[in-house]
Amino acid sequence: MRIILIGPPASGKGTQAKVLCDRFAVPQVSTGDMLRAAKAAGTALGLKAAAFMQAGQLVPDEVVIGLIDERLGQGDASKGFVLDGFPRTVPQAEALGRLLDGRGLKLDHVIQIDVPRALLVERAVLRRTDKRTGQIYHLKYNPPPPEADLEHRADDREETVLARLDTYENMTAALLPHYEALGLLRKVDGVGKPSEITDRLLAVLGNIG
Numbered sequence: 001m002r003i004i005l006i007g008p009p010a011s012g013k014g015t016q017a018k019v020l021c022d023r024f025a026v027p028q029v030s031t032g033d034m035l036r037a038a039k040a041a042g043t044a045l046g047l048k049a050a051a052f053m054q055a056g057q058l059v060p061d062e063v064v065i066g067l068i069d070e071r072l073g074q075g076d077a078s079k080g081f082v083l084d085g086f087p088r089t090v091p092q093a094e095a096l097g098r099l100l101d102g103r104g105l106k107l108d109h110v111i112q113i114d115v116p117r118a119l120l121v122e123r124a125v126l127r128r129t130d131k132r133t134g135q136i137y138h139l140k141y142n143p144p145p146p147e148a149d150l151e152h153r154a155d156d157r158e159e160t161v162l163a164r165l166d167t168y169e170n171m172t173a174a175l176l177p178h179y180e181a182l183g184l185l186r187k188v189d190g191v192g193k194p195s196e197i198t199d200r201l202l203a204v205l206g207n208i209g
């Protein structure tokens with residue numbers, strides 16, 4: 001199962017990717033998580049990426065394409081993956097196509113999670129993540145348990161979220177016609193309870209059992 005989830009910031013890609021990865025026993029491949037881990041580790045790549053992330057801009061294509069090339073070469077990705085946050089530009093999508101072709105692999109599904117902009121700022125600003133488990137919570141919609149060790153992402157402040165939304169509309173939305181032309185794009189309404197969104201995704205994937 002090789003799936004791409006596309007959607008604006010805080011549309012629920014990470015939340016749903018974790019559920020799908022458990023269900024299909026494939027790894028979640030999130031460039032955002034990889035870049036944050038590189039920043040936390042203090043690598044040169046992480047520190048370079050952090051400046052772009054903090055400004056709500058995209059990290060340069062060659063950086064994230066290199067990360068994905070390396071990640072997809074790891075053994076666990078041979079049985080499939082859920083890509084969350086990559087690709088984000090048409091050149092990234094083209095590079096992914098070449099990487100998969102080179103490995104004799106094909107994408108199965110590209111799913112757009114559709115959430116109106118008006119809901120996204122609140123979803124991002126009140127998001128909290130457990131540092132130990134990576135579990136994603138929301139102070140209003142999915143409150144964390146008392147024992148969670150919470151962090152608030154540096155790019156989840158309102159002004160940065162607004163810049164990220166603009167970046168999505170200006171750069172990443174161009175992926176939709178790209179995958180539509182390839183006959184791979186499906187759209188799922190991302191408004192509702194997370195479990196309802198999962199049901200919609202599974203219906204598209206043809207596996208509701």
Ligand code: AP5
Pocket residue numbers: 007008009010011012013014015016031032033035052053054056057058059060061064084085086087088092123124126127128136137138139141142155164190191192193194197
């Ligand atoms: P990245 O980490 O990928 O961020 P993003 O795409 O902006 O997506 P988010 O992680 O903000 O949200 P999500 O859709 O996963 O939503 P979530 O499930 O957490 O990227 C960060 C930055 O890294 C980018 O800005 C860029 O700088 C850089 N970057 C990353 N990849 C790159 C690439 N390929 N190229 C270049 N640069 C790249 O949910 C959000 C909140 O809503 C949570 O609190 C959750 O609990 C809640 N929630 C989820 N579902 C629901 C629901 N149904 N109802 C109510 N609340 C919900």
